[in-house]
Amino acid sequence: MVGGMGAAPQDLMKMGLxxxxxxxxxxEAxxxxxxxxxxxxxxxxxxxxxxxxxxxSGAEPGSLSECLGKVYRYALVAMLKGNATDDPVAIEAGRTALEELAAAWRRIFPDALSWAAE
Incomplete structure (x- = not known):
């Protein structure tokens, strides 16, 4: 469980993604x-x-943390670019990277909770 949040780390990551x-x-809309x-x-x-x-992601240093960090930094840069230029393609690129990570996470942790948009 993640301290004070009542969720296992893999569930918290899935919900966040x-x-x-x-x-x-x-x-984008x-x-x-x-x-x-x-x-x-x-x-x-x-x-x-x-x-x-x-x-x-940096709580436990290692190659997984480094890879996750690269995906998150890519998404953050895409969001900044999309915001600065009202560029939905940049926003989509960041979202796609996160969606691909979420899909991989689902394969690794198939029982992880989901937090779908309402």
């Missing part, structure tokens, strides 16, 4: 309709989740 991806889809407020809110929330995941 799912929620970040849902928020990035929301951001907001950019498409010119809704800057929703874009900013969803992007900020996704960014916070990915930063959190990046932080906990």
């Amino acid at each position: 799912d929620r970040a991806c849902a928020l990035l889809r929301e951001c 907001a950019i498409a309709r010119g809704d800057r407020l929703t874009k900013a809110r969803s992007l900020m929330a996704a960014h916070e989740i990915v930063e959190f995941l990046l932080g906990i």
